[in-house]
Amino acid sequence: MDLQIALLLAQDGVTNGAIYALLALALVLVFAVTRVIFIPQGEFVAFGALTLASLQAGKLPGTLWLVFGMGVAITAIEVALALNERHLRRIPLIVLFNCGLPLLLAGFLFAVSPATLPLPVQVCLALILVVPLGPMIHRLAYQPIAEASVLVLLIVSVAVHVTLVGLGLFFFGAEGSRTPAFTDNSFEIGDALLQGQTLLVVVCSIVLIIALYFFFERTIYGKALRATAMNRTGARLMGISATLAGRLSFTLAALIGAFSGILISPITTIYYDSGFLIGLKGFVGAIVGGLASYPVAAAGAILVGLLESYSSFWASAFKEVIVFTLIIPVLLWRSLTTRRIEEED
Amino acid sequence: MKIQAVLAGWCALTAIAGASAVYAEVNIGVSLSATGPAASLGIPEKNTFALLPTIIDGQKVNYIVLDDASDTTTAVKNTKKLIAENKVDVIVGSTITPNSLAMIDIAAEAETPMISMAAGARIIEPMDVKRAWVFKTPQNDAQMATAIVEHMTNNNVNTVAYIGFADAYGEGWWNEFSKIAEVRKIKVIANERFNRADTSVTGQILKILSAKPDAVLIGGSGTPAALPQKSLKEKGYKGTIYQTHGVANADFLRVCGKDCEGTLLPAGPVLVAAQLPDSNPIKKVALEYVSKYEAAHGKGSVSTFGAHAWDAGKLLSNAISQVLKKGLQPGTAEFRKALRAALEGTQNLIGAHGVFNLSAQDHLGFDQRARVMVKIEGGDWKLVK
Numbered sequence: 001m002d003l004q005i006a007l008l009l010a011q012d013g014v015t016n017g018a019i020y021a022l023l024a025l026a027l028v029l030v031f032a033v034t035r036v037i038f039i040p041q042g043e044f045v046a047f048g049a050l051t052l053a054s055l056q057a058g059k060l061p062g063t064l065w066l067v068f069g070m071g072v073a074i075t076a077i078e079v080a081l082a083l084n085e086r087h088l089r090r091i092p093l094i095v096l097f098n099c100g101l102p103l104l105l106a107g108f109l110f111a112v113s114p115a116t117l118p119l120p121v122q123v124c125l126a127l128i129l130v131v132p133l134g135p136m137i138h139r140l141a142y143q144p145i146a147e148a149s150v151l152v153l154l155i156v157s158v159a160v161h162v163t164l165v166g167l168g169l170f171f172f173g174a175e176g177s178r179t180p181a182f183t184d185n186s187f188e189i190g191d192a193l194l195q196g197q198t199l200l201v202v203v204c205s206i207v208l209i210i211a212l213y214f215f216f217e218r219t220i221y222g223k224a225l226r227a228t229a230m231n232r233t234g235a236r237l238m239g240i241s242a243t244l245a246g247r248l249s250f251t252l253a254a255l256i257g258a259f260s261g262i263l264i265s266p267i268t269t270i271y272y273d274s275g276f277l278i279g280l281k282g283f284v285g286a287i288v289g290g291l292a293s294y295p296v297a298a299a300g301a302i303l304v305g306l307l308e309s310y311s312s313f314w315a316s317a318f319k320e321v322i323v324f325t326l327i328i329p330v331l332l333w334r335s336l337t338t339r340r341i342e343e344e345d
Numbered sequence: 346m347k348i349q350a351v352l353a354g355w356c357a358l359t360a361i362a363g364a365s366a367v368y369a370e371v372n373i374g375v376s377l378s379a380t381g382p383a384a385s386l387g388i389p390e391k392n393t394f395a396l397l398p399t400i401i402d403g404q405k406v407n408y409i410v411l412d413d414a415s416d417t418t419t420a421v422k423n424t425k426k427l428i429a430e431n432k433v434d435v436i437v438g439s440t441i442t443p444n445s446l447a448m449i450d451i452a453a454e455a456e457t458p459m460i461s462m463a464a465g466a467r468i469i470e471p472m473d474v475k476r477a478w479v480f481k482t483p484q485n486d487a488q489m490a491t492a493i494v495e496h497m498t499n500n501n502v503n504t505v506a507y508i509g510f511a512d513a514y515g516e517g518w519w520n521e522f523s524k525i526a527e528v529r530k531i532k533v534i535a536n537e538r539f540n541r542a543d544t545s546v547t548g549q550i551l552k553i554l555s556a557k558p559d560a561v562l563i564g565g566s567g568t569p570a571a572l573p574q575k576s577l578k579e580k581g582y583k584g585t586i587y588q589t590h591g592v593a594n595a596d597f598l599r600v601c602g603k604d605c606e607g608t609l610l611p612a613g614p615v616l617v618a619a620q621l622p623d624s625n626p627i628k629k630v631a632l633e634y635v636s637k638y639e640a641a642h643g644k645g646s647v648s649t650f651g652a653h654a655w656d657a658g659k660l661l662s663n664a665i666s667q668v669l670k671k672g673l674q675p676g677t678a679e680f681r682k683a684l685r686a687a688l689e690g691t692q693n694l695i696g697a698h699g700v701f702n703l704s705a706q707d708h709l710g711f712d713q714r715a716r717v718m719v720k721i722e723g724g725d726w727k728l729v730k
Contacts, residue, residue, distance in 0.1 A: 312548030
């Protein structure tokens with residue numbers, strides 16, 4: 001291995017690591033706020049990339065029907081609740097918000113041909129289609145059992161994951177897709193050729209991480225999320241709704257996931273079930289941070305990316321073994337150094 | 346109590362009546378991988394069963410299609426269910442080699458013939474008491490690997506690097522290819538693995554490039570096999586790239602795009618059916634399948650994997666009509682035994698993938714006509730003459 005190969009491998013590792021870092025942050029965020037170990041995080045990656053790909057192929061993405069179907073389910077639940085509580089005036093708003101908006105979106109997609117739109121508009125459309133899945137999944141699957149134990153929430157996560165993968169196969173088919181690159185520029189650095197898209201992934205990830213930092217530090221919603229993460233009961237006493245915090249964290253997780261998918265789909269082929277493995281590697285990163293620390297989780301995810309890249313050079317057959325074995329010494333080290341805090345209430 | 350007893354009796358009666366009605370028809374049990382990692386192979390197979398004849402020699406034929414989710418345990422469970430509950434006369438399946446291997450024991454124990462749609466030669470070799478009940482329709486990996494090695498020796502390729510799936514498919518190809526290449530004096534100088542869902546193969550590709558091979562063979566199936574090829578081109582590799590017949594579907598061309606120009610692969614003749622010379626007997630059968638499939642699922646939707654299911658249907662309708670002529674009743678052990686013998690005795694049956702000439706020792710029965718070399722040119726498959 002000479003220096004050039006080492007540099008190329010490092011570049012590859014950092015690119016993948018940047019995506020894992022984004023997912024690790026989303027996982028930490030969701031876990032801190034809602035105690036949900038969000039296994040379906042990776043599915044947003046696949047759904048984001050494949051929705052964009054089917055928009056570009058001129059097909060109506062199946063995600064649209066999923067958003068619509070979940071909107072109808074939520075409407076049914078909310079209307080039943082409103083009737084029960086005799087809040088009849090809320091009903092039109094509920095119907096309009098949960099059924100009307102998806103219908104409007106469907107009408108828009110039918111009216112224009114998405115394949116002819118410029119790329120940034122397509123990206124926005126894909127995000128508009130995928131991101132609502134986050135809060136909707138929260139409303140349907142997690143909000144009714146918000147007080148359940150971590151184990152129950154984990155089991156629900158597995159169920160949501162399996163359901164979404166099945167729907168992904170149904171919507172997008174078994175074969176993968178790629179989307180065209182955002183930029184075809186490439187740069188020479190020494191002997192190595194640096195692809196513009198690779199650089200874009202890293203830059204976008206850093207920008208997104210900085211934006212998240214400011215969201216948590218400077219905005220009232222970000223502070224509310226942090227407060228909920230620190231102490232759920234205390235935050236509720238201060239008037240912060242746990243439901244709102246949960247919904248917000250799921251929206252952010254979906255946004256981060258879908259955006260990561262759109263970022264990497266020009267570099268690699270994405271399949272309906274690719275999300276799981278990508279999410280799992282983000283999870284290893286999040287574990288390094290103890291599912292609590294954002295900077296350590298991000299650093300851990302970059303480490304996973306680098307480890308993966310170098311091990312695929314030295315021993316490609318054992319790559320996954322090496323990456324996932326990393327979790328054992330990390331867990332050992334964490335359980336020996338951290339004081340165990342019981343927070344099961 | 347009385348009502349319950351009457352109900353139970355009534356249920357039992359209808360069950361018997363229902364069962365005897367079913368017995369008069371031929372039941373074909375199918376277990377394939379329509380979901381999970383092998384879905385891109387299993388879905389066209391599943392679509393093909395809807396196109397197979399439902400009446401053979403005036404006898405109604407039922408196809409009971411189950412999905413095994415590319416999972417070995419489910420494949421075994423499906424087989425048991427088909428035999429015990431549906432009383433099938435023959436089993437078709439599964440899509441992939443590990444599942445098919447696991448199904449052999451159950452089919453043989455129930456003395457039910459089984460036709461696999463998976464490539465692995467181990468499904469029918471070495472021939473023994475159990476495998477006497479087992480047949481298969483896809484070409485053996487060895488047959489396809491020989492075609493690649495032949496093409497390599499004819500084109501002065503001396504050193505080859507291999508990169509394949511880290512699963513049974515990639516391992517199987519590595520075993521066959523490295524064996525045949527050694528005999529033909531081709532040096533294999535790198536052996537790498539990658540996963541179906543990998544987002545990057547940069548490490549493996551850099552290692553292959555540093556070995557400077559004349560050609561690279563990619564042992565993968567479907568669109569995932571495009572990733573190493575795209576990485577090789579991106580890093581400026583100029584040599585020849587070979588793929589396996591696992592990539593022979595339209596999605597591969599769509600995902601790989603211009604990076605696949607000039608790629609060579611062995612495939613069943615159905616892939617380039619229209620380009621076959623008119624003298625080739627396979628052309629007519631293959632074109633019939635292609636037109637039937639595309640009429641149902643749209644132009645360009647056909648893949649070679651579905652054709653394996655079509656060939657299984659061909660074998661079956663030929664054998665079933667022979668057995669029916671003997672006046673045997675479907676659903677009986679005698680029927681299954683005769684069906685097995687009829688399958689084994691198949692001679693000169695033309696399928697979409699080749700000509701079947703089965704024997705007691707060879708339960709596939711393909712010859713050289715069952716494979717052609719294909720080149721990707723202008724985003725389409727071109728027959729290499």
